[in-house]
Amino acid sequence: MRFGESLTDVEMSPYKFIAHIDRLKALSEGRDIFPVTVEIDLVDYCNHSCGWCVDPVHRNNSLDAGIVCQLLSELKELGVKGIVYKGGGEPTLHDSFTTVLEETKRLGFEVGIVTNGSRLQELHGAIVKNADYLRVSIDGPTADSHARLHKSNDFDEVIAGVRYAVMLKKSLGQRHPVIGLSFAMDHQMVDLVGDALILGDSLGVDYILLRPPFYEEVGRPAGMSTEQKTALLCAFERERASYAGKMEVFIDYWLSDSDVNELSSAGESPRRGSYVRPGVNGIEHVTGKCLASPLMAVIAADRKVYACCNLRFLDEWNVGTINYDTGDTFEKLWHGDRRKQVMDRIHQVECIRFCTHPMSRYNEVIEYLRSPRYHEGFV
Numbered sequence: 001m002r003f004g005e006s007l008t009d010v011e012m013s014p015y016k017f018i019a020h021i022d023r024l025k026a027l028s029e030g031r032d033i034f035p036v037t038v039e040i041d042l043v044d045y046c047n048h049s050c051g052w053c054v055d056p057v058h059r060n061n062s063l064d065a066g067i068v069c070q071l072l073s074e075l076k077e078l079g080v081k082g083i084v085y086k087g088g089g090e091p092t093l094h095d096s097f098t099t100v101l102e103e104t105k106r107l108g109f110e111v112g113i114v115t116n117g118s119r120l121q122e123l124h125g126a127i128v129k130n131a132d133y134l135r136v137s138i139d140g141p142t143a144d145s146h147a148r149l150h151k152s153n154d155f156d157e158v159i160a161g162v163r164y165a166v167m168l169k170k171s172l173g174q175r176h177p178v179i180g181l182s183f184a185m186d187h188q189m190v191d192l193v194g195d196a197l198i199l200g201d202s203l204g205v206d207y208i209l210l211r212p213p214f215y216e217e218v219g220r221p222a223g224m225s226t227e228q229k230t231a232l233l234c235a236f237e238r239e240r241a242s243y244a245g246k247m248e249v250f251i252d253y254w255l256s257d258s259d260v261n262e263l264s265s266a267g268e269s270p271r272r273g274s275y276v277r278p279g280v281n282g283i284e285h286v287t288g289k290c291l292a293s294p295l296m297a298v299i300a301a302d303r304k305v306y307a308c309c310n311l312r313f314l315d316e317w318n319v320g321t322i323n324y325d326t327g328d329t330f331e332k333l334w335h336g337d338r339r340k341q342v343m344d345r346i347h348q349v350e351c352i353r354f355c356t357h358p359m360s361r362y363n364e365v366i367e368y369l370r371s372p373r374y375h376e377g378f379v
Ligand SMILES: C[S@@+](CC[C@H](N)C(=O)[O-])C[C@H]1O[C@@H](n2cnc3c(N)ncnc32)[C@H](O)[C@@H]1O
Pocket: 046, 050, 052, 053, 054, 055, 086, 087, 088, 089, 090, 091, 114, 115, 116, 136, 137, 138, 139, 182, 184, 211, 212, 213, 214, 215, 218
């Protein structure tokens, strides 16, 4: 294989932060930036009902397609590079999903889609044509385990949709969208990890992502003991080691608050001060800071703006509501007093108990840029 052919050389390269070095330098010097990526929640309802869903509530909001177009134009002007349709609910349930997708691509954004796959059979053509990545949340790799977790009975339809998407992409000879399957698996599924690899391999996807679910951080009781979590991670590693096929197998080494023995005191993660290794459990626990969050933003289906995906739906953390009729644009809210107050709190990680550390890698780079430049003279 030549360099550049693999996802880990390019799309998932550990050096991707270099593409954002100007914004990272700005943040390290205390200057504000506009986001690189914005998650737009097209709807905040879902047709599946996953027991440990990160979206704690589902409602009935749907963003008007006209507002989405206004938003996209504004975000383009502000230098936003990528739009992700993922959270709040199931994005493909939006009435104008295909139109919105086409408009996003037409404006020159990179587009990411995370879906439960329930409408993929119908939408795979538009997605393969317009998206840069497609991640399908399978979680349970068999019909039974999928039904138990998602409380739905559409496993075969979801898998057929993935198969169509992969076949179409291959027939068009396209590199994108990168197509992946994610499996958030609890300990009850420890014996099914091998099935996840077999499923991904047989479908010909580019990668699978194996991860333990988040619990406390999304406001749920801890769902696994440390021993169960360790056994699960071992199973992930064992299956990955015995896999010899072409797809990439990623493991999310997420460390939860349930992995420490101390009891959580109100409002603070008990992991404060603990750090296993870069990228694993969050430098924010050690530095007590998160300076990277402006790299991304969330616009929820009720038009509320959040400064981090982990704060979605937490009312005290929204930075205002987009309303083009009254002049409350994204830019105005981003520069507004309410966001300043929220950012002061985020900088000091007052939000750490909700944190799944999406910005850890970037915070590591920012902290490096803030530190004394010892040994810079050596390569
Ligand atoms: C909340 S869903 C929303 C998008 C879409 N409805 C879907 O199912 O992909 C986004 C992703 O979060 C993952 N997810 C949800 N709850 C989680 C949790 N508690 N821990 C880890 N991942 C979770 C899902 O597996 C899914 O891949």
